[in-house]
Amino acid sequence: MRNSADVVVVGAGIIGSSVAYNLARLGVRDVLLLERDGVAAHASRLSAGLVRTHYSNAPEARLALAGTRWFENWSEMVGGDCGFVRTGLINLVTRSDHEKLRRNVAVLKEVGIDTHLVGPEELVELEPDIRVAEDELAAYEPRSGYADPAATTHAMADAARRLGAELREGVEVTAIRTRGDRVAGVETSAGPVETSHVVLANGAWSVPLAGAVGLELPIRALAIRLAFVPRPSTMRAGRAGHAVVLDRAHGAYTRPEEDDLSLVGLVAFRDPIADPGAYDVGRDPGFERQAIGQVAVRFPGFAGASVARAHSGPIDMTPDGCAIIDRAGPEGLLLAVGMSGSGFKKGPAIGACVAEMIVEGGARTSPVHAFRLGRFRDGDPIVSDAYAIAPESAAVLGPDNMVH
Ligand SMILES: Cc1cc2nc3c(=O)[nH]c(=O)nc-3n(C[C@H](O)[C@H](O)[C@H](O)COP(=O)(O)OP(=O)(O)OC[C@H]3O[C@@H](n4cnc5c(N)ncnc54)[C@H](O)[C@@H]3O)c2cc1C
Structure with missing residues (x-):
């Protein structure tokens, strides 16, 4: 391994890999991407992989839109295969949130996102098996x-x-080395590397590395779960067999998996974990039953489905549920952490932003000011116009289900 580099990127999940690629694209010759385990060993392997732009705050929506462009143009922009399947996405909310949905869709349109409101007739045209009431409203x-x-x-x-x-x-x-108030290098399990720039892209594992150079990161490690179940025979088969359905009203989501399975998840179901590596929390029949049950509110054919497989994975949660993308601490240190369970779709764009910050002095792919670390200290977090869960589902899932 080389013992010096222009930039050292820590962690080869989607974020670090994207930072490294974008640095190389912008002409940085000497990029060293260091990964403790393997490429995509953790969150970036276990993710649900949803690529959506419906958010209830504009900064995240902008990043998600910038990310979506990468998935749509993958072969020209990156090469290889990302397995992107364009299914469309239906975002359902509870009745008391219809005004909020209208407001958010207006904001999303201003951001440049292709989205519109749909009522029950169009929903049934999109997904013939969906159960919706006559006064239902969703964004598509x-x-x-x-x-x-x-x-x-x-x-x-x-x-x-x-x-x-x-x-x-x-x-x-294992450590970031400094000289005066600047980054001077890193210590690694394979020896020291001199560098003037270090990018932390290692999720909740970044907390002790940053802490040792005086930077307190407000990131908590949590585990989230997914289950994969047979798709009802009345629904279309295939990898684009149904839309991604994000049902905020009932706290659940689903997308196709392979030809004849569907993924089911609960938007706010999180297991606290002692450290970021302890995310393999074992099967939870309670979660599986609830996820299947909540998806079955909209698609009754899923009711009582057996679970083909299930897994859990780590997320690195910040207090406002949004990422930290910033220069902070010693000069030359950059943060791309705290993805809060939503970093996959934005990863290509976040990598571009961080590379632009290093090479060009600022992000041009998407504005990142809102994602600065200091927002927590300054009492200026990213505020989401988030959706509530329907009363009948709050009784099943608990009240703490606001998600953006
Ligand atoms: C079950 C689940 C479902 C999800 N669903 C979605 C979704 O639908 N859409 C979406 O956008 N996002 C989703 N997410 C979130 C998304 O997957 C993550 O935000 C994203 O993958 C984070 O990427 P990352 O590169 O920051 O982290 P990771 O992929 O975890 O990569 C960090 C890497 O850093 C390495 N590392 C740690 N410490 C060190 C060190 N000291 N030195 C060297 N290497 C180190 C680790 O080994 C790891 O490989 C989901 C996450 C989970 C777990």
Whole structure:
């Protein structure tokens, strides 16, 4: 392994791989991407891979839109296969949130997102099996869908390597070295590396590394779960067999998986974990029953489905549920962490932003000021016009289900 680099990127999930690729694209020759385990070993392998732009705050929506453009143009922008399937996305909310939905859709349109409101008739045209009441309202985004998170991350890391970045797997960064108030290098399990720039892209594992250079990151490690179940025979088969359905009213979501399964998840179901690596929390029949039950509110054919497989994965949660993308601490240190369970779709764009911050002095792909670390200290978090859960589902899932 080289013992000096222009930029050291810590972590080869989607974020670090994208930072490395975008640095190489912008002409940085000497990029070293260090990964303790393997490419896409953790969150970026286990993600649901939803690629959506419906958010209830504009800064995240802008980043998600910028990310979606990458998935839509993957072969030209990256190469390889990210497995993007454009299914469209239906975002359902509870009745008391219809005004909020109208407001959010107006904001999203201003951001440039292709989305519109749909009522029950159009919903049934889109998804013949869906159960909706006569006064129901949803937002539809035709360009959204899902991608294969591991394939996406590998394609990004491969592209970085093709442009000259060096990827080292099995190498752990153990400390950031400073000289005066500047970054001077990193200590690693394979020896020291001199560098003037370090990008932390290692999720909740970043907390102790940043802490050792005086930077307190408000990030909590949590585990979230997914289950994969047989798709009802009345629904279309295939990888684009149904839309991504994000049912805020009932706290659940689903997308197709392979030809004849569907993924089911609960938007706010999170297990606290002692450290970011302890996310394999085992099967939870309670979660599986609830996720299937809540998806079955809209698609009754899922009721009582057996679980084909299930897994859990780590998320790195910040107090406002939005990422930290910033320069902070010693000069030369950049943060791309705290993705809060929503970083996959934005990963390509976040990588571009961070590379632009290093090479061009500022992000041009999407504004990142709102994502600065200091917002927590300054009492200026990103505020979301988030949706509530319907009373009948709050009784099943508990009240704490606001999500953006
Ligand atoms: C079950 C689940 C479902 C999700 N669904 C979605 C979704 O539908 N859409 C969406 O946009 N997002 C989703 N997310 C979130 C998304 O997957 C993550 O935000 C994203 O993958 C984070 O990427 P990352 O590169 O920051 O982290 P990771 O992929 O975890 O990568 C961090 C890497 O850093 C490495 N590392 C740690 N410490 C060190 C060190 N000291 N030295 C070297 N390497 C180190 C780790 O080994 C790891 O490989 C989901 C997440 C989970 C778990």
